[in-house]
Amino acid sequence: MDEDSLQDNFLNVSKLNLKTFLDGTEMMEDSLYEGQMRYIPEEVKEDKNFVEKIVYVSPIRHAEGNLYLSQILAYPEMYEQMLQVLKEYDEDIISINYDDNERRIGKGTYKILSKSNKKALPLNVYGDGMKKAILLMSAVIAAKDGILLLDEFETAIHTSAMNKTFKWIIESCKKLNVQVFMTSHSKEAIDKVLKCSPECIDDMAVYTLYKDSEGTSVRRLDGKMAIEAQDEMGLELR
Structure with a gap:
């Protein structure tokens, strides 16, 4: 078993393989694990194009209960906006708190206070949609001035809640200088x-993969062109 396989089994977390290309030539290959603290050489950090903060969220991360909520407390206005979005999942929600008194395996418990319940309930009793929305929104805060990687971002999000949830994510990424993939x-x-x-459409682009005679190619459409391709030309971008 090679070193990567041993690390995968030991960590038991999702891994993202990253490759960096310059003018079509592969310059570097790396692996990013959820929650991983990576060693980065000082000479790499000195590169003016280097971005140290990279947050990766896998499709099933929400089921593990690991969030970035503590960081959002530094942004009261965004916290209030997040609660408004979460009303799509629980219309009576009042607040989200971290209860350090019920520590399990060295960690406390996130609890949601709602007018529909007599006391705050652990986040775990809520559905996957609520968990995923909170994870995605808190990850935006954690990625401030960095890069956010969301793999199959829509997993567990009900279609009725997508508009408000995605709007908060896109607009907050722009506000906090986060490049999101x-x-x-x-x-x-x-x-x-x-x-x-609509105000962020000029900052969006859609990349699709397709097969051709040379193998796999990439097609890029800016936000407006992507909408036209779907609505007027009937193309499926996925």
Whole structure:
């Protein structure tokens, strides 16, 4: 068993393989694990184009209960906006708190206070949609001035809640200087992202892979062209 396989089994977390290309030539290959603290040589950090902060969220991360909520407390206005979005999942939600008194395996518990319940309940009793929305939104805060990688971002998000959830993510990424990369096989989810925030459409682009005589190629469409391709030409971008 090679070193990478041993590391995968030991960590038991999702891994993302990253390759960096310059003018079509592969310059570097690396692996990024959820929650990984990577060693980065000082000479790499000195590069003016280097971005140290990279946050990766896998399709099933929400099921593990690992969030970035503590960091959003530094942004009261965004916290209030996040609560408004979460009303799509629980219309009576009041707040989200971290209970350090019920420590399990060295960690406390996130609890949601809602008018529909007599006391705050652990986030784990809520559905995957609520968990995924909170994870995605808190990950935006964690990625401030960096890069956010969302793999199959729409997983567990109900279609009725997509507009407000994706709008918050896209607009908050722009506000916090986050470059976000989102992957999906869902035509509906891609359409929701493209149309959720008209003021951010010029900052969006859609990349699709397709087979041709030379193998696999990449097609790039800016946000407006992608919407036209879907709505007027009937192309499925996924």
